[in-house]
Amino acid sequence: MIVPLLIVAAVALAAATAIVLALARWRWNAAGRDLRQRLVARATAPEPAIFSVAQLDGLPAPVARYLRAVLRDGQEVPRHVRIEWAGEFNMGRPGADRWVPFSATQDFVPGAPGFVWDARLRMAGLTINVRDGFVADESSMLGKVLGLFTVVDRQGGDTLGVAALQRYLGEAIWLPTALLPGQGVLWDAVDGQRASATIAGGGARATLEFRFGADDLVESVYAAARTYDDGRNPPSLRPWQARVLRYAPIDGVAVPAEAVVEWLLPTGAYAYWRGKPLRIVGDASASD
Secondary structure (H helix, E strand, O other): OHHHHHHHHHHHHHHHHHHHHHHHHHHHHHHHHHHHHHHHOOOOOOOOOEOOHHHHOOOOHHHHHHHHHHOOOOOEOOOOEEEEEEEEEEOOEOOEOOEEEEEEEEEEEOOOOEEEEEEEEEEOOEEEEEEEEEEOOEEEEEEEEOOOEEEEEEEOOHHHHHHHHHHHHHHHHHOHHHHOHHHOOEEEEEEOOEEEEEEEEOOEEEEEEEEEOOOOOEEEEEEEEEEEOOOOOOOEEEEEEEEEEEEEEEOOEEEEEEEEEEEEEOOEEEEEEEEEEEEEEEOOOOOO
8 A cells, every 4th residue: 555655645746846836937927927017007109109310310420320220211119129039148157157048038118218027047957037127117136946936036226226227228229219319318429439328217327338330230338337246245346248249130120139248357258148039029018
C-alpha cells in the first residue's frame, strides 16, 4: 500500500503546484492588464493628430533632419503604441556575462507621458516576470519568480521617476512621433550632430542627449549620469548609453531593428540589454 499512497501524494502535490502557479500567473496578468488600462485611460488625441513637416520649425537642426528622415508628411500621430519585443538581459556582472532570453510587451502613451513594460525571462528553468511602468505620474518596478516570490518591488520616488522617464525618452526612437514638440519633449541644441531632449512627469524631470549620424538617424542616446545599482547605498551614478545597431522600416517608419544598452564603467562598456522589436502597433487596444 505504501507505493500507491506515495503515487497519490505525488500526483496531488503536482496538481496543487499547478493550481498555485496558474493562480499566480492569473494574478500577474490581471495586475498588468489593470495597469495598462490605467495608462491608456490617460491617452488623449494629440494636437495635431497628423504629422506635417511644419511641426519641425524651430527644432535644432539635427532633430529636424532626423524626424524629416523617419516620418512621412501626413502620417497619423498615434496616442497609444504597443511594441512586442524579443532579446536578452545580461544577468551576470562586468567581466562575467550571463545572457538570458526574454520576451516582452510594452505599451506607450506619449502624451501622458507613460509606459508599461511587461517581460518574461527564463533562467535556470524558472520563469521570472518583470514589470516596469510610469503611469499617472508614478513610477514602479516589480519582479517575481514564478509569479510568486518577489525579488524587487519599488514604487515612486524621484530617483525611480527620473530613471523611468530616461527610459521612456530612450525608447521613443521606436515611436518617433513621441519626440515631436507637441508630445511634451523640449529640445535644445548641443552642436551640429547632437541635441538634448527633456521631458517631465509628476515631480520628475529627465534629459538625454541624442547623437545623430551622417545619415541623419539616431546613432545613440546618452546620459552622463544615471543610477547604477552596484550594491552601494546610495547607488553610484554612471554614464549610460543605448546604441542602435541597425535600422529597418516598420509600416514605412525607419526604427531601430536591433539595439544594445550599456553602462560606461571605468573598466569599459558593460552591455546589459540587447533586443529588437517584433511588432509595433499604433493605437493598439489595451485589452489582452
